[in-house]
Amino acid sequence: MLNAEKRKTLLLLIPVILVLIGYVLYPSIETLLESFKKNGVFSLENYSDFFGEKSAANFEALWNSVYISLLSVLLSALIGIPLAYIFNRYDFPGRQFFSNIAIMPIVLPSLVGVMAFMYLYGEAGLVPNAIKDVLNLSEVPFSIGGITGILIVHAYTMYPYFYMTTSSALNNIDPSLEEAAYNLGSNKFKVFWKVTFPLLTPGLVAASLLVFMVSMASFSAPFLLAGGFRVLSLQIYFSKINGDLEMAATQSVILSVVSISFLLFMRWYQDRKDYRMASKGIGAHRSEVSNPVLKWCMVTLGILAMIVLLLPHATLLILSLVPEGAWTWQTYPTAFSLENFILLFEDPNIWDPVRNSMVMSLLACLGVFVFGIITSYALVKRKFIGKNLLDILVMIPWALPATVVGMNLILAFNEPSAFSFGKILVGTFWILPLAYFVRFIPLVVRSTTAVLEQMDDSIEEAAQNLGAKWFYTFRRVVIPIIMLRRT
Structure with a gap:
């Protein structure tokens, strides 16, 4: 029984x-x-073709996918983690507004986001041409494309994964843990590295997995920004449109193996330690920025970041107001309606x-x-x-x-x-x-x-010790905690 x-x-x-x-x-x-089929017959020929000398394109695509994904994880973390820490640990004018704006890139579908960046920062984009006209240059000063363009778009659209998971983890940390470390003589860097950062590990692992796998599956950015730059997702697409469904399936399996291997590695890294703690119901603590110069520097940076984050959305709005034929060969739209x-x-x-x-x-x-x-x-x-x-x-x-x-x-x-x-x-x-x-x-x-x-498991146990059934505890304790700490 x-x-x-x-x-x-x-x-x-x-x-x-x-x-x-x-x-x-x-x-x-x-x-x-x-x-494992070749012309409808069971065979290992597809894998032999993939790993054979005649299929260097597949190896190149696999390598490109892996290193672009790893760089996307790194860049997204370098943007998302500091933003989450600033917005959740410091209080300054406009903090809540800037915090809400920070997740806006995630609402853009991948194809729409790439198109917005092309209209904004591409060779015929609004920003490079505006700079060229203002400075009276003979050609645009810059335009995104290639691997750099892929990484920029990936960092912009994927850093919210790090921002959201880090914010959720920071809000869940009991401030008394950090205060105890300060009282024992630790400085801010040591407290962050020895106390705060380890407690962020589950959230960082989750974000890393999401960004890596989204990047591995990225299609729009390599296809549109890099002229068909070889990555494994594009190789699968080309195999499909060429009617080679068996090779497309083989490439899909290999892509899955690489991503699952990264998943297992990150799971191993996370499972080395236990990151649970007993929460006392204390809300997240934010330090007031008292230095006026620093305060308004943070506000200014927040405004600049807000402009950069909202430009792709503004571009989509502009495009939606341009009637057919009003923006073809022209540098800027000629009519709105x-x-x-x-x-x-x-x-x-x-x-x-x-x-x-x-x-x-x-x-x-x-x-x-x-x-x-x-x-x-x-x-x-x-x-x-x-x-x-x-x-x-x-x-x-x-x-x-x-x-x-x-x-x-x-x-x-x-x-x-x-x-x-x-x-x-x-x-x-x-x-x-x-x-x-x-x-x-x-x-x-x-x-x-x-x-x-x-x-901590003791939160559920406390409710059950007071007579609550499991489903009632799950509905009235667990789910509200999840909703509260994810918002």
Whole structure:
């Protein structure tokens, strides 16, 4: 007979395992099987071609993907961690406003963000041409592109992962721990390095994994900014459009192996120590910046950073107001109107896709919110065999390019199956919400895990000792803590 705790763990794990097997593992297995086929026959020829001397392009793409991803992690951390520390540990005029603006880049879809940067900082972009005209130069002083352009776009769009997870971890640290270190004679740097930084490790690991895997799957930036610069996600795309689905599947498998290897390394690094602490319910402490010069320097830097962060969004607004034909060969837009917005609401062919996108996104958001919290709770607060394997399954959708996730689902659900309830999902409304749901499972699980890692088990135990049932404790204690510390 199972005891009560094991039954609760089993009840949590059953729906989690079924979802992961049906919509993550099963489609991935379809891709794996495809990689071992050559002209429909089982063969290792695809892997031989990938690692053979004649396929140097694949090795180059693999290396480019890895080092660009590692640099993206580094640059995103160098931006996101200091911003999180400043906005969560110091109080100065406009702090709350600047803190809210800091997460704005994450709302830009990757393709839209790249296009905004091209219109802003590309060779024909607004900023370089404005500088050229103001300084009366013969040519634009700069333009983004190549590897530098990829890294700039990655750093801009991905640093919010570090900012959000670091902010959540900082707000969860009991100030008395740092105060005790100060009272024992430690200086600020030593307190940060010996006390604060180790407690940030779960959040930093979560952010590193997300940034690395998003960068490995990056498609728009290498394709548009670097003229088809070889990365593995582009190689997969080219293999697909050339009709070589077996090689595309092989490249997808190798991309997954690299990303999962990074996941295992980061998990090993995090599991070396225990980062839990007992919170006393003390709110985050912020130091008032008393030096007027320093205070207004921080405000000025905040304003400049706000302008830089909002420029891509402003560019999109400008583009939306430019009627067709008013910005083609011209340096700047020659006319503005509401023509595009009028067409949006008058033409069903334009509005219907917008409405469908919002409905599908809402359904996926609700599903991944519920599933992500349950999965994170099981991974952090429950002990069971195969936890690492479950964690790997959770991260698989983030290790694959979005196009590969879509192809996985197509291969899995282009015919009736038990996981599609006997229906063909391809070509129906439900295939896209399912794809969004699968794709963003890791994002919710990782960010929630960073919070639960620091929540001491005694908080739940106290509620249960007062007579609360497990589900009531989960609903009234655990979920509010997650929501509070992630906001």
